[in-house]
Amino acid sequence: ETGVTQSPTHLIKTRGQQVTLRCSSQSGHNTVSWYQQALGQGPQFIFQYYREEENGRGNFPPRFSGLQFPNYSSELNVNALELDDSALYLCASSSGTGGWADTQYFGPGTRLTVL
Amino acid sequence: GQQVMQIPQYQHVQEGEDFTTYCNSSTTLSNIQWYKQRPGGHPVFLIQLVKSGEVKKQKRLTFQFGEAKKNSSLHITATQTTDVGTYFCAGRGSARQLTFGSGTQLTVLP
Numbered sequence: 001e002t003g004v005t006q007s008p009t010h011l012i013k014t015r016g017q018q019v020t021l022r023c024s025s026q027s028g029h030n031t032v033s034w035y036q037q038a039l040g041q042g043p044q045f046i047f048q049y050y051r052e053e054e055n056g057r058g059n060f061p062p063r064f065s066g067l068q069f070p071n072y073s074s075e076l077n078v079n080a081l082e083l084d085d086s087a088l089y090l091c092a093s094s095s096g097t098g099g100w101a102d103t104q105y106f107g108p109g110t111r112l113t114v115l
Numbered sequence: 116g117q118q119v120m121q122i123p124q125y126q127h128v129q130e131g132e133d134f135t136t137y138c139n140s141s142t143t144l145s146n147i148q149w150y151k152q153r154p155g156g157h158p159v160f161l162i163q164l165v166k167s168g169e170v171k172k173q174k175r176l177t178f179q180f181g182e183a184k185k186n187s188s189l190h191i192t193a194t195q196t197t198d199v200g201t202y203f204c205a206g207r208g209s210a211r212q213l214t215f216g217s218g219t220q221l222t223v224l225p
Contacts, residue, residue, distance in 0.1 A: 041218075042121075043203075043215045044215070090158070106157040108157050
């Protein structure tokens with residue numbers, strides 16, 4: 001077990017709705033990264049938060065947004081859901097200076113289905 | 116942008132046979148990581164390679180990083196049923212974020 005938790009485990013939404021996913025990082029970790037993993041694909045980097053600031057972003061539209069809180073837990077928000085947003089959403093926590101640590105520990109993920 | 120390609124996509128082996136998956140990046144990497152994801156699970160970090168030509172071993176697993184730091188491989192000797200899962204490489208380039216390959220799904224037949 002990595003100590004990284006995510007909620008909810010599963011979620012079903014309809015197109016156009018908004019969703020918030022949550023991640024609690026491993027104790028002592030100051031960085032959280034979010035990934036989207038479509039079925040049969042590798043995880044794709046969405047963005048990363050280091051000490052409550054976004055310090056890296058992948059090729060995702062602005063309707064994907066996030067927050068990191070003082071306790072280093074994090075949220076991923078997705079607005080105006082589309083069918084293609086159906087995927088496993090993974091968060092990964094790590095520790096290090098500058099936010100780009102070598103080792104990331106993944107949580108179990110949230111399975112989002114958009115109908 | 117940076118692309119990481121991984122082959123093969125699927126591999127079926129008899130228990131006891133060897134297995135290799137290959138990873139190629141479109142750009143030079145600062146490091147490369149390998150992960151294993153069991154069916155229904157999440158990626159679990161296996162190892163990181165940093166140096167050109169580096170070779171690391173973990174029991175039956177051998178990891179290599181190419182001299183040009185653009186390719187890598189994972190070799191499993193004498194596969195066991197516990198090796199079943201999808202193996203991903205993930206490269207870190209100048210953009211610092213990890214770019215994952217599409218994975219190789221390994222099935223081990225008893």
